[in-house]
Amino acid sequence: MTDEAHDDVTSGAETAESMDELRAEVEDTRARLGSTVEALAAKTDVVARAKEKAAALKGRVQDSTPEPLREKAQQARSLARRNRTPVLAAGAGAVLVAALAVRRARRKGK
Structure with a gap:
C-alpha cells in the first residue's frame, strides 16, 4: 500500500466518525429543540394554565371549607x-x- 492509499483509508475512517458525531449532535439538538418548543407551547396555552390554576384553587377551597x-x-x-x-x-x-x-x-x- 502506498502512502497516498493509506491516507485515503485513514481520512475515510475519520470522516465516518465525524459524520456519526454530527448525526448524534443533530439528533441531540432536535430533541432539545422539541423539548423547548413543548415548554413554550405549554406556557402560551392560557386556557390550560387557567384550568390548572382553577383546579388547584378549587382543591384548596374544598380542603379549607368546613x-x-x-x-x-x-x-x-x-x-x-x-x-x-x-x-x-x-x-x-x-x-x-x-x-x-x-x-x-x-x-x-x-
Whole structure:
C-alpha cells in the first residue's frame, strides 16, 4: 500500500466518525429543540394554565371549607336543580330590582 492509499483509508475512517458525531449532535439538538418548543407551547396555552390554576384553587377551597358548610352548599345546589323555575324567577326578580335601583339613582343624580 502506498502512502497516498493509506491516507485515503485513514481520512475515510475519520470522516465516518465525524459524520456519526454530527448525526448524534443533530439528533441531540432536535430533541432539545422539541423539548423547548413543548415548554413554550405549554406556557402560551392560557386556557390550560387557567384550568390548572382553577383546579388547584378549587382543591384548596374544598380542603379549607368546613364539612357542615359543604353539606349545606350541596343541599342548596340540589334544591336549586330540582326547582329551577322558582330559582330563575327569584334571580330575574333580583336583577329587575337592581336595575330599577340603578335607574332611580341615576335620575336623582341629574
